[in-house]
Ligand SMILES: *[C@@H]1O[C@H](CO)[C@@H](O)[C@H](O)[C@H]1NC(C)=O
Ligand SMILES: *[C@@H]1O[C@H](CO)[C@@H](O)[C@H](O)[C@H]1NC(C)=O
């Protein structure tokens with residue numbers, strides 16, 4: 001079967017690479033070949049898809065040729081074998097870690113803050129690599145979820161994330177509303193520093209949006225790019241957590257109960273280094289309004305993410321994937337969620 005298909009394809013490219021068919025026999029031969037190839041297109045597509053899937057399983061999570069990848073993500077790589085007491089300790093059990101593969105603050109919590117204006121209630125694909133064709137610095141995310149009630153990892157909950165591209169735009173929202181093209185940031189008041197949200201004008205784009213269920217260790221890993229900034233906001237990644245969802249035929253999902261909505265941040269020193277890397281340098285506000293630091297984040301979102309007692313850590317713990325920053329970063333964060341909660345699906349603010 002496969003041999004037949006490749007032969008057909010070879011033959012058709014052979015034919016089309018040659019001079020135009022002239023005689024009626026040649027024309028008929030070409031027509032028949034095209035019809036045959038067309039007829040086989042679904043089978044070819046399926047065959048290709050199968051190979052892509054196999055490749056994707058290995059590659060799309062960022063696996064190829066990254067130094068240290070296996071060490072970083074291998075199950076059990078996080079805990080010293082003696083610290084686990086031979087009890088097959090889970091990643092997120094909050095045991096102090098001696099080895100520095102992850103740091104002490106891995107057991108951090110992020111409270112509930114606004115979902116903002118750029119969530120798409122439907123259409124986020126279920127996938128680990130959300131980068132699509134967006135250029136930027138490779139960023140692997142290792143997002144842990146624990147249940148606040150039991151302090152145990154929560155397997156099989158859907159972690160749904162979305163963030164801006166390297167120059168500060170969300171998929172689906174490429175331009176401001178026509179009337180607001182020359183809008184200036186709000187001065188004073190609750191929305192100080194912000195522009196009105198760009199409306200959704202593109203219903204196809206899905207870049208930098210996606211959801212993936214946590215594994216047995218309560219961890220969901222993603223491959224993406226480091227986000228860019230936009231007017232008024234510190235660099236951040238949004239996340240929601242759903243314990244119940246349905247997969248739709250097109251690979252997206254319909255969610256039910258939501259147990260968490262929050263935002264993750266990056267330390268300003270790293271943000272400002274990355275601001276100087278291409279394509280982050282192309283941010284349209286780089287030379288005008290510039291980046292918003294965490295402490296100046298609008299709507300107090302960064303401050304709120306620290307929690308009422310300022311004891312939460314909403315900032316990714318970042319590590320180099322290679323020897324130099326341009327080889328990419330891995331960011332670890334852990335959310336503590338109330339697994340029995342049920343927040344309304346709109347939490348705008
Ligand atoms: C674990 O403990 C044993 C005995 O106490 C010791 O011999 C071994 O080196 C330890 N392993 C590690 C990885 O520290
Ligand atoms: C981790 O915590 C321990 C004990 O709380 C402390 O001694 C150590 O310096 C910390 N390590 C890091 C990398 O912060």
Ligand SMILES: *[C@@H]1O[C@H](CO)[C@@H](O)[C@H](O)[C@H]1NC(C)=O
Pocket residue numbers: 122123206248250252
């Ligand atoms: C997938 O299907 C849902 C439900 O019909 C729809 O809302 C969504 O836009 C679709 N997404 C894509 C990427 O086609």
Ligand SMILES: *[C@@H]1O[C@H](CO)[C@@H](O)[C@H](O)[C@H]1NC(C)=O
Pocket residue numbers: 134135165166167168169170173174279282
């Ligand atoms: C980010 O998205 C916007 C809007 O779609 C696009 O114009 C811009 O080129 C993208 N940034 C990069 C670095 O590709």
Ligand SMILES: *[C@@H]1O[C@H](CO)[C@@H](O)[C@H](O)[C@H]1NC(C)=O
Pocket residue numbers: 148149338339340341342
């Ligand atoms: C979790 O949510 C349930 C249901 O809303 C509530 O009764 C419980 O107090 C919450 N637990 C915590 C620790 O917030």
